[in-house]
Amino acid sequence: MIRRLVLIAALLFAFPLAVSRPALAVLPSEMLKDPVLEARAREISKGLRCLVCRNENIDDSNAKLAHDLRVLVRDRLKAGDTDQQVVDYIVARYGEYVLLRPRVTGANLLLWAAGPIMLLLAGWIGWRYVRSQRGDGQGDGLSDEEQARLRELMRD
Amino acid sequence: MTAELGHFSLVLAFMVAIVQMIVPMVGAQKGWRGWMDMAVPAALSQFVLTLLSFLALVWAFVSSDFSVALVAENSNSLKPMLYKITGTWGNHEGSMLLWVFILALFGAMVALFGRNLPHALRARVLAVQAAIGVAFYAFILFTSNPFLRLTMPPLDGRGMNPLLQDPGLAFHPPFLYLGYVGLSTSFSFAVAALIEGRVDAAWARWVRPWTLAAWLFLTLGIALGSWWAYYELGWGGWWFWDPVENASFMPWLIAAALLHSAIVVEKREGLKAWTILLAILAFSFSLIGTFIVRSGVITSVHAFASDPSRGVFILLILAIAIGGSLTLFALRAGATQSKGVFAMVSRESGIVLNNILLVVAAFVVFVGTIWPLFSEVVLGRKLSVGAPFFDLAFTPFMVVVAMVLPIGAMLPWKRATVSRAMGPLWGVLALSVALGGLVLVLQTGTPMIGPIGIALAAWLILGAGADLAQRIRLGRQSPGDSLRRLVNLPRADLGKMVAHAGLGIVILGISAITAWQTEDIRVARPGQTFDIPGPRSSYQLRFDGVRDVKGPNYNAIEGEFTVFQDGREVARLRPQKRVYTVSRQPTTEAAIRPGLFRDIYVVIGDPQKDGKGWAVRSYIKPFADWIWAGAIIMALGGLLSLSDRRYRVAAGAARRRRAAAGAVAAE
Numbered sequence: 001m002i003r004r005l006v007l008i009a010a011l012l013f014a015f016p017l018a019v020s021r022p023a024l025a026v027l028p029s030e031m032l033k034d035p036v037l038e039a040r041a042r043e044i045s046k047g048l049r050c051l052v053c054r055n056e057n058i059d060d061s062n063a064k065l066a067h068d069l070r071v072l073v074r075d076r077l078k079a080g081d082t083d084q085q086v087v088d089y090i091v092a093r094y095g096e097y098v099l100l101r102p103r104v105t106g107a108n109l110l111l112w113a114a115g116p117i118m119l120l121l122a123g124w125i126g127w128r129y130v131r132s133q134r135g136d137g138q139g140d141g142l143s144d145e146e147q148a149r150l151r152e153l154m155r156d
Numbered sequence: 157m158t159a160e161l162g163h164f165s166l167v168l169a170f171m172v173a174i175v176q177m178i179v180p181m182v183g184a185q186k187g188w189r190g191w192m193d194m195a196v197p198a199a200l201s202q203f204v205l206t207l208l209s210f211l212a213l214v215w216a217f218v219s220s221d222f223s224v225a226l227v228a229e230n231s232n233s234l235k236p237m238l239y240k241i242t243g244t245w246g247n248h249e250g251s252m253l254l255w256v257f258i259l260a261l262f263g264a265m266v267a268l269f270g271r272n273l274p275h276a277l278r279a280r281v282l283a284v285q286a287a288i289g290v291a292f293y294a295f296i297l298f299t300s301n302p303f304l305r306l307t308m309p310p311l312d313g314r315g316m317n318p319l320l321q322d323p324g325l326a327f328h329p330p331f332l333y334l335g336y337v338g339l340s341t342s343f344s345f346a347v348a349a350l351i352e353g354r355v356d357a358a359w360a361r362w363v364r365p366w367t368l369a370a371w372l373f374l375t376l377g378i379a380l381g382s383w384w385a386y387y388e389l390g391w392g393g394w395w396f397w398d399p400v401e402n403a404s405f406m407p408w409l410i411a412a413a414l415l416h417s418a419i420v421v422e423k424r425e426g427l428k429a430w431t432i433l434l435a436i437l438a439f440s441f442s443l444i445g446t447f448i449v450r451s452g453v454i455t456s457v458h459a460f461a462s463d464p465s466r467g468v469f470i471l472l473i474l475a476i477a478i479g480g481s482l483t484l485f486a487l488r489a490g491a492t493q494s495k496g497v498f499a500m501v502s503r504e505s506g507i508v509l510n511n512i513l514l515v516v517a518a519f520v521v522f523v524g525t526i527w528p529l530f531s532e533v534v535l536g537r538k539l540s541v542g543a544p545f546f547d548l549a550f551t552p553f554m555v556v557v558a559m560v561l562p563i564g565a566m567l568p569w570k571r572a573t574v575s576r577a578m579g580p581l582w583g584v585l586a587l588s589v590a591l592g593g594l595v596l597v598l599q600t601g602t603p604m605i606g607p608i609g610i611a612l613a614a615w616l617i618l619g620a621g622a623d624l625a626q627r628i629r630l631g632r633q634s635p636g637d638s639l640r641r642l643v644n645l646p647r648a649d650l651g652k653m654v655a656h657a658g659l660g661i662v663i664l665g666i667s668a669i670t671a672w673q674t675e676d677i678r679v680a681r682p683g684q685t686f687d688i689p690g691p692r693s694s695y696q697l698r699f700d701g702v703r704d705v706k707g708p709n710y711n712a713i714e715g716e717f718t719v720f721q722d723g724r725e726v727a728r729l730r731p732q733k734r735v736y737t738v739s740r741q742p743t744t745e746a747a748i749r750p751g752l753f754r755d756i757y758v759v760i761g762d763p764q765k766d767g768k769g770w771a772v773r774s775y776i777k778p779f780a781d782w783i784w785a786g787a788i789i790m791a792l793g794g795l796l797s798l799s800d801r802r803y804r805v806a807a808g809a810a811r812r813r814r815a816a817a818g819a820v821a822a823e
Contacts, residue, residue, distance in 0.1 A: 025391060027761075028679045028771055049540045055398045057542065060391055100542025102527070107535050111527050115520040115549050122512045130505045133426060133498050153272075153358050154802075 025060050027067070032074055041074050044086055048073070049098050057100055069094075159224050162212025163303035166253075169205035169260065170293035172198055176286035180279035184351075192279035196267045199282050202289065203264035210244075210257040213302050217244045223309035226250065226302045232315040232738050234709040242326035243316050248450065248466075249302035251329055255446070256292045258330075258337040262366075263289065266341060273362060280348035281341075288340050291473040299466045315738035318710070324384030328377055332404055335374025336442040339407060341366040342414065343439035343481070346432045350484045353491040355428040360421035363435065365803050367418060371411040372794035378404050379787035390744040392757050392775055394669075394783060397546040402525045403445030409518035410438040413511040415794075420504050424569055425495035427504065433485060434511065440478045441518065447474055448525070499571040506564030510557070517553035524549065558612040558663060562619025565656060566626070580622045588614035599672070599691075609667020616660030620653040648800040655793025658786045665782030674776045679769040690776040695756065696720040697774055702760070710734045712745070715760035715770065719749065731760045755780040 026045075032038040042059060048069060050061035058066040058073075069090065076086040090098055102108045176198035183191025213226075217240050222228040230247045231240060239246075245254040263285045270278045296302070319325070345363045349355045381401070386394040395401065414434040420427040451467030498504040524541045531537045562584070566577040578585075592611025599606050625631070627649065628641040672691040680686060682701040687694055700716040712732040719727040729747035736743070749756040754776050761771030 026677055028677055031677065047542075047544055049542060055396060055540075055542065060393065096537065096539045098540070100540050101544035101548075102539050102541050107531065107537070108539070111523060111541070111545075112549070114523040115516060115553070118519050119512070119516045119553075122516050126508045126512045129430070130498075130500060130508055133494065133504070149358075153361065 025062055025066070026070065030067070030070055030074065032078070037074075037077050040083060041070070041077055044073050044077075044083055045070055047087070047100050048090060049100050051094060051098060158212045158215050159221065159303045159305065162209040162216075163301070165205045165209040165212065166293065166297065166303075169202050169209065169256075170290065170297060172202045172205065173286045173289040173293055176202065177283050177290055179283075181283035184276040184279040184283070187276075189275060192275045195279045195282035195286075198286070199260075199263040199267035202286070203260040206253075206257045206260040210253055213250060213253055214241060214244045216303075217241065217250075220313065222311070222313050223305050224302075225304045225306050228306060228310050228313045230313065230316055232313040232709070234312075234738065235316065235321070236708050238323070239316060239321045239326065243320075245329050246316055246320045246326075249296070249300045251333075252292070252296050252300050252450070253302050254330065255333055255337060256289060256296065258333050259285070259289050259292065259340060262338060262341050266344075266366075270362070277348055277352060277359075280351055281344045284344040284347045285340065288344070288477065291477070295466070295469050295473065299469050312738075315709075315736065318734070318736040318739060318741050318743050319388060321709075321736075322384060322388055324380055324388065328380045328384060331373050331377030331380055333377075335370050335372075335377050335411075336404070336407060336445060338366060338370025338373060339411060339435075339439045339442050342370065342411075342435040346435035347481055347484060349432060350481075350488045353488055355421065355432060357422050357425055360418050360431070361802070363431075364415060364418040364422060365798055367411060367415045367435070367438075368794050368798045371408065371415055372791045372798070374404065374408045374411060375787055375791045375794065378408060379784045379791075382787075383784045386780070387746055387748055388743075390746055390759050391773070392673075392746070392755075392777055392780070394780075397524075397543045399525050400449050402521050403448040406518045406521050406525075407438055407441040407445060409514045409521070410434060410441050413514040413518075414438050416507045416510050420507055424498065424504060426498060427508070428494045429485075429489040430508075430511065432489065434515070436478075436481045436485060437515070440474075440481070441522075443470075443474050443477055444522075447471060498569070501567065501574055502572050503564070503567045503569045506560070506567050509560060510564060513553050513557050513560075517550060517557075520549050520553070521546065554663075555608070555612065558616055558659070561656060561659070562615060562623070565619070565623055565652065580626050581619060584615065584618040584622050587618060588612070603671045605667050606671035609663055609671065613660045613664035613667065616663065617657045620657040620660070623656075624650075624653050646800055646802075648797045648802070651793045651795070651797030651800070653793070654796055655790045658789030658791075658793055661782050661786030661789055663786075665779045665784075665786055668779035669777050669783070672778045676772075676774045678772055679764050680772045681769045688774050688776060690721075690754065691778050693722050695776060696723075697758070697772075699770070699772065702770065705732065707734065709738065710736045713760070715758075715772070717747070717758055717772075717774075719756055719758075727756060729756065729758045731758050733760060733762075750781055752781075754778045 026042070032041060045059035046057050048058045050056045050058045050063050050066040050069070052063050052065050053061045056063075056066075058069045072090065073086055076089055081089065087099070096103065102111060104112050176195055179191050180193075180195035180198075183189070183194070215221075216224045216227050217231055218237070220227065220231060220233045220240070222231075226247060226249050230250075231243050235243065243250075245251045263282060266278070266281055266285065270281070273281070342363055345359070345366070349359055378401075381404070382394045385396070386392055414431065417427045417431045417434055421431050447467070447470045451470055524545055527541045528539055531539055562581060563574065563577055566581065567574075568577075588611045591614045592607040595610045596607040624642075624645075627645060628638040630638050633641075674689050674691060676686070676688040676697075678686065680697075680699040682699055685696055685698040687696055689695075696719070698718040698720070700718060702713055702715045705712040705714045712734040714730050714732045717729045717731070718725060719729060727749035729749060731747035732745040734743050734745060735741070744759055744761075746757055746759045748758075757775040757777055759773045761773065763770050
């Protein structure tokens, strides 16, 4: 595992140019004969990160490593794995980092709940604010001169 | 010599900014008119100095002065002239110089167009603007100086990333920066108002045009970047939820919220503290965006710079600007009493809902963007947050925004009833749902995004139409009368309808391309014809062969394809694989046949080992161009609103008053 990380780090820093080699992402030679299996492979690939790239999934990436992972995904599918088993297999080998959709476990719960929690909070503040606006608002006391100036500016 | 002149001008601009930051602010506190008014010449001279500095750098790039380190690293004498010029900001140092240049430009514009501002407010706004400038001049001069010379200049430069040698990306940064930095003006106005302790309708009338302009440029900048990704990266992706994209998207969302709430301040004297907070948040997210892009802390497709000293410097600016302004807000926001009273159901509360949804959506993007960093540094858990997360967590907010938008847009101010506002909308609602149902029945696949997206898009576009029809009393009065009403309709109202319809068009494009794009990947031999299935009709592609092409600074292999739709020839497409001679970096140039209802998109890949076939990828992308067309229409709506009579009248009134003041020689 450590050795693999070192390798990945070396790839990351040593060959940044190799990463953007524009061969086609999914190569015709990689594709499975069975269209259903191939469609599943594509769907799984979209959720897996190309480890040596910057924020690209392996389906879109041209990197060698992405190619290897695509082939690996297809090999597992051919061996009869379910989608979940394939993903688990890849995660076991490459770590959680490979998942573009973070798991809903541990601290990640906070990540997934951030939107709903914030919405409740903001909704509550907004509701209180709107309710408070029904009361009498006091003017913030512009002087007469300022009022006149304002009227002039507001005049359409 | 010009490089030294540029460097010298920049140092001078830094000095001027320091003075402009202090003197007018002190003057405004003490009520010294002369000290306040020096903000104007200071802002103008700051602009002239940064312009000189920027032009000096452009000149270094144009004249290929390789004794300047930045030029040697990022340019090349063979590069076409256009990309020599745009190369000025295609790198870290140059882009930061563009950043401060635009900042100074906005400062100068406030000084010029702000003649009708109260002197104290103008002085404070320009002082805050200068303070931001000081931070960024220091950043450039101490960590990212673009004018450093080399003792041993190379004979030729190292070239520019070929991906950037493209018209779409060449003009993407200036637009984006006009947006990012334009929000600094709203921020300066907000901070000045907090210091002054007063927010009124006139204040909102000055703030709103700046926000509108910034939002408009940000919209265009983001659309330009997305369009570039679509045709340049080789598979027609147009949005990746990349940290750098998110960095521009967050301020866009907040700015959209801000320009709505500023209307309430302007027309109803309500939501004052709220609006100030949004103005602070909008620019804070711009700064966060700059930090994300410029520090390289979150590595991503576009991050070129990665040097920790820069990151720490920007983080410091970030902490002072955001921390300082929020502290000021906490201390002084209580002083901004709102006047306008409104009921639970009213245009005001509709805008509050809009603000909540947009801000929370921006917050979700923010959390998702920094989560990998947070998780790794704090929890020691290395993970990724990619497109699948954002698609799931962000999309619901936009769906709700689209659902409530047409109703909110029809609600009258102060007090309203939903049933009355829905009056003209029932027909639109029925039509949109029917359209969604029709799509559901017609489409062969299962994705629900198709029918839902189309129904929402129709709801927005037709809803904007219904709004217009009601305003001009179409059908209820004579056509001539309606036409007269249309002509007399305030531009701001027209802009609102156009922008809302534009959002509908964006949603339509996104839903259609996501739901119904088709793809074909294969090995093709010259002479071979093959089918690509489209969502409606079928297409045949004939691969006619390949040839070598020589460009100004690259060599390419070009494939030639003839496209037939239902047996009729519709296009000849010539995708390329380029290798740039200096950097040896290859790129793909997709060939696209754009159409109103679909794009045909073909990419050629590597030759096969047997030497006869080529890897070919082809796509049918339905309604692709609607995404960017919709964004342009949204920006157009902003422009219409910006040209509203009341902003021009305000300027005219100031001129009249000055003339009058001049006549009696007193004010």
